[in-house]
Amino acid sequence: MARKQKLIEPIDADFDDVSAAVLGPPQISQKINVLDAKLPVLGPPPTQGVLFHVEKQVEYRGIEMGVLENGTPYLTESGLARMCGADRKVINRLASNWQDEKSKPRGKKIVKLLKSFNYDENFLFVPSEYNGSRINAYTEPVCMAILEYYAFVADDKKEQAIVAYRLLARQTFRDLIYTATGYTPNREALDSWKHFHDRIDITLDAVPLGYFSVFREIASIIVPMIRSGIIISDKVVPDISVGKAWSKFWTDNNLAEHFGERTRFNHEYPDYYPQAKSNPQPSYAYPDAALGYFRQWLRINYLTVKFPKYLLSSAKQGKIPTETALKAIGAFQGIDQIEK
Numbered sequence: 001m002a003r004k005q006k007l008i009e010p011i012d013a014d015f016d017d018v019s020a021a022v023l024g025p026p027q028i029s030q031k032i033n034v035l036d037a038k039l040p041v042l043g044p045p046p047t048q049g050v051l052f053h054v055e056k057q058v059e060y061r062g063i064e065m066g067v068l069e070n071g072t073p074y075l076t077e078s079g080l081a082r083m084c085g086a087d088r089k090v091i092n093r094l095a096s097n098w099q100d101e102k103s104k105p106r107g108k109k110i111v112k113l114l115k116s117f118n119y120d121e122n123f124l125f126v127p128s129e130y131n132g133s134r135i136n137a138y139t140e141p142v143c144m145a146i147l148e149y150y151a152f153v154a155d156d157k158k159e160q161a162i163v164a165y166r167l168l169a170r171q172t173f174r175d176l177i178y179t180a181t182g183y184t185p186n187r188e189a190l191d192s193w194k195h196f197h198d199r200i201d202i203t204l205d206a207v208p209l210g211y212f213s214v215f216r217e218i219a220s221i222i223v224p225m226i227r228s229g230i231i232i233s234d235k236v237v238p239d240i241s242v243g244k245a246w247s248k249f250w251t252d253n254n255l256a257e258h259f260g261e262r263t264r265f266n267h268e269y270p271d272y273y274p275q276a277k278s279n280p281q282p283s284y285a286y287p288d289a290a291l292g293y294f295r296q297w298l299r300i301n302y303l304t305v306k307f308p309k310y311l312l313s314s315a316k317q318g319k320i321p322t323e324t325a326l327k328a329i330g331a332f333q334g335i336d337q338i339e340k
Contacts, residue, residue, distance in 0.1 A: 052128045072126075094106075124146075259290040
């Protein structure tokens with residue numbers, strides 16, 4: 001039986017000192033892949049995911065719709081159900097049990113429609129926050145696929161879905177919702193989201209199966225940065241700071257003995273980044289077995305020590321205003337409340 005570990009308090013000294021807490025060579029059960037509890041103890045596991053905030057939401061002609069903080073238009077669950085002429089509970093069951101539903105006859109048809117919109121996410125909605133409550137925001141490709149299903153594919157076709165589909169054939173989904181909500185996008189803010197999403201898209205298929213990349217795991221940092229007014233661009237690339245710190249922690253603590261060896265993959269920057277001139281960029285991908293531990297390290301170690309230094313250094317270099325850096329640092333003090 002593994003002996004109990006002494007908790008490492010988060011964090012007075014620099015996180016590099018945490019390596020002293022490694023208690024001995026780890027063991028991995030080959031059958032169930034469970035660690036023998038001999039890693040440095042970082043603290044409680046973080047809440048997964050970041051809720052997007054709603055910028056505007058209205059009820060237009062009886063249909064709830066809105067715009068997320070990154071400019072993405074959406075329908076609420078009841079709004080989508082109303083537009084499709086379906087019961088909200090039916091949409092909720094479909095989305096809540098999507099991993100099972102997509103292998104059933106109805107789900108297979110919807111999957112096919114989703115692929116026509118280049119949508120292959122594991123969930124049908126974006127978890128979001130509106131006036132302190134969680135909502136399910138259904139974005140354009142999901143709405144259009146489900147609407148098309150009820151209008152033209154389902155055995156019990158819905159007249160309301162046909163009418164709505166024809167409406168959206170005359171006016172785009174985005175234009176309809178922007179007009180209904182009176183939303184005018186902020187170009188600089190949208191450019192920040194564009195830089196973030198373009199890099200997410202370009203790394204989607206680059207990471208080998210069974211591994212994760214640092215960049216795709218730091219949305220919990222980038223989203224609050226953008227919310228705080230930091231313009232994410234080729235001059236502000238926080239994953240380089242995270243990647244270097246995590247790589248050092250990985251080697252200093254011999255984490256390959258716990259989780260297996262990391263590997264290399266080719267990371268590429270979008271072509272409008274100056275860094276794209278030297279694409280591809282060789283980067284590390286880490287075993288999925290280490291993902292939960294990485295998330296704890298990010299919260300307990302990086303955010304408390306290295307990240308404030310990174311932001312203040314960026315401010316000194318003139319990449320971001322000092323007041324914006326301080327606002328972003330303050331934003332992370334309440335991140336647990338944001339995510340709950």
